[in-house]
Amino acid sequence: MNAAILRPYTPADEDAAIELWRRTWAQHYPHIDFNARAAWWRERWRQELIPVAHVVLAEIDGKLAGFVTVDDKTMYLDQIVVAPEFWGSDVARALVDEAKRLSPRGLDLLVNKDNARAIRFYEKHGFSYAGEDKNPVSGIAVNRMAWRP
Numbered sequence: 001m002n003a004a005i006l007r008p009y010t011p012a013d014e015d016a017a018i019e020l021w022r023r024t025w026a027q028h029y030p031h032i033d034f035n036a037r038a039a040w041w042r043e044r045w046r047q048e049l050i051p052v053a054h055v056v057l058a059e060i061d062g063k064l065a066g067f068v069t070v071d072d073k074t075m076y077l078d079q080i081v082v083a084p085e086f087w088g089s090d091v092a093r094a095l096v097d098e099a100k101r102l103s104p105r106g107l108d109l110l111v112n113k114d115n116a117r118a119i120r121f122y123e124k125h126g127f128s129y130a131g132e133d134k135n136p137v138s139g140i141a142v143n144r145m146a147w148r149p
Contacts (some may be wrong), residue, residue: 003060003090004060004065004089004090005058006036006056006057006095006098007059009056010054013064013142015114017057017081020039020064020067020083021041021079021081023083024036024082024083046066049078052071053078054071055068056070056098056099056102058091064083065091066080066082066083066086066120068081068095070102070103071098071103072105074108075103075107075108076108077103077107078123079089079099080099095147096122096125100147100149103149104112105109106121107147108130108144108146109144109145109146110142111142111143111145113140114137119143122147125147126147127145128145128147131143131144132144
């Protein structure tokens, strides 16, 4: 497998990014109907993320393999999404490294408490537990995690 190539998001990438998010979360949480949430995600993408976040895509052989969204003003990493077929590759590492480059003062994020794989990933890449919270949209229990250089 070739290495991931990172590039900035463009408006032409919207459909592919939203579909990747839907497909990835559907794989991780098969009991949730993410098809029903697609319109909500698109609205959130357009209204909450794109206006404030740097969005960087990872591609492998021309295929969207993942993306990261980072607001460097608030230091909030809202999304790291990696296509299931690239889980275990270097895509997530490349995206978190890019997030750190985009927000060199630090990063904060929320991760679902039941997502042990993601928690281990963040810990491996220098994030530490910063408390408990609830997802403001779903009400699901989350861990706050932080990375500081």
